[in-house]
Amino acid sequence: LVRSATIDEPFFVYDPATRTEQADLDGPGVLMLGVDILPAELPREASAHFAQALLPFLDALATPGAPLSAELSAATIAEAGA
Secondary structure, rough: OOOOOOOOOOEEEEEEEOOEOOOOOOOOOOOOEEEEHHHHHHHHHHEEEEEEEHHHHHHHHHHOOOHHHHHHHHOOOOOOOO
């Protein structure tokens, strides 16, 4: 790699004959993907997905004594201190 790519622009085309790079896929060269922080993006996406899935259940979770849905009851390991 001649440089690292970013999440916003994760790839570039490098032409070793001319030692140039370009952001689009037109022209000769090798498609390079070199995002340094890519492993950190996966937990970020997973966290965002989990947050969206949890959102409908927040009221019941935040309200003491509120009845839990079947999904939350099945996922409950301990309740009311027991």
